Amino acid sequence: MQLCAEARAVAGSSCLIALCLCLLVVQGCRPARETLPALKLTHEVSPQPPRVGHVRVTLKLTDSSGKPITRAGLSIEGYMSHPGMKPIAASVAESEPGSYVSEIDLAMAGDWVFIVHIQLPGQVSVDRQFEIKGVLPA
């Protein structure tokens, strides 16, 4: 009787856990990917290695054929990889066709994640992400 009750307990709780896990897995455990226009964003940071303080980020925006995308509206948000920090926001200006420059003040050493909001000329907006890892103390 005792063994039977215990088996029921194990089976019951295992089923409950398995059911929850299945629901999570079936739902797709990663956030769904949005359908994005085919564009490529590359970035360069200077100085290297990046240090706390002023850095210049140059972004190159091209379409799938490698042709520069001009007159796009870009803005940048930067986050530390650890929660608890205020994000930084920076404007981006087009310096030459398809090339955009942003001046950013990095407030802390460590890993930074940047989200680039891109407003394409046809009013389509997409986000892209890049990282600046290992920013050193000033």
Added chain:
Amino acid sequence: MFQPHRNSNPRNSFDLLRVPLVGTLLRQKHARTLLQIPLFLISIAMILHGLFGPQLAPQNLATTYTWLHFRGALVFVLLLAGNFFCLACPFMLVRNLARKFFHPVRNWPRRLRNKWFSLGLFVTMLFLYEWLDLWASPWWTAWLIVAYFAGALLIDAVFKHATFCKFVCPIGQFNFVAATASPLEVAVRDTAVCAGCSTKDCIRGVREPATPLVSIQRGCELALFQPRKVGNVDCTFCLDCVQACPHDNVGIISRVPAAELTIDPMRSGLGIFSRRKDLAALVIVFTFGALLNAFGMVSPVYALENWVARVSGVEREFPVLAFIFGLFLVAEPLLLIGVAAWLTRIWGGTRKPMVAVAVRYSYVLAPLGFGIWLAHYGFHFLTGLYTIVPVTQAALGGQPHWGTPGLAPNVVQIFEFGFVFLGLLGSLLVSYSIAFAEKVDRPSRIFAVWAIVALIITAGALLLMSQPMEMRAVTLGVG
């Protein structure tokens, strides 16, 4: 020498259960459930947001709530009150519901009825935190919360009593050690009342008079018999004993923080501290783990990792990190405590074996360890306190309003140092009390030895907290 209250003058002790409103609420039969439900709902939101929400840690509820607000609030509540987070533990809500249907009959294996297993899990947690960069991963953080729910449910579906809390849960073990420095304790109001008690309901629980097999109120599931309970170790503040006591003789009573570490009586459910190597090891890992966890957030850790990788020729993070863990959690304590125990024997005139000395005096470190955790978690909590608002706004689909994230880091650093010094003071008082309570020739020398150990650890903590914080994942070969 300072002594624990232990009902010396119960009428003069502050008793939280006698406080209007708060006391009335806590004395309610379903008080624990009421406190657990909000945390359970928040946990579910954290899991869902961690799995399906934005995978950027500062934007996600799972990472922000867990690694900033939960940890910070936890240590402050432990400092100012007691182990109230175990009281409101959401994992136990699910487990208690499951216990309505499952009635486990098996006891936790005898050889595992100690802290070694949970100590291993605690170290594993610390390791996973660094290895998987849990603080930066909503995904892994969500799965960690799921694992806690699953673990509590499964363990307590199979084994009787509060096996998960007492022998498994790493958060619980952290809370138990930290709560030795808390100002409140679930304790007997008047020992004379217990002396005349024949039912012992606080440990046995209350049965239905007509059908004695039916329990209507649990007694202590962690085997802490109130009249012989000493201190906060293993107490989850579940208040089952408060509900069960037919004489209304259990309260949440004020006491001198850390004083429970200065005495060494037979403790209900725990035995004698000086004979518990596992508990001493837990205190040691708790203390040196605090240093290690803080070390993982400052610049020198990357230099050390790269140096280890270069010297050993190992490029993978796992073995490099394992080496650093070995350095902090094994080599450093062995050296410091080993030398201190040896000096205690040859200078202090004690005739106890070295291991016994090391075990007895390891408890000295608990307040200092708690001070370091408090400084570290308090820093993140206070500097990122208000980020709870924009992150919640964004999770609810609104526009996040990022204002000041919290207090200025240079202001919080003053608090950080204060917490470490507070911990040091506690450790010094505990070591003084233990040394002068022992029948030895030169107690002042023993005190001096352990004071130096505490000062060395304090110096390490202050050095770490003076370093510029560098929040990044390990990338061997960089920097």
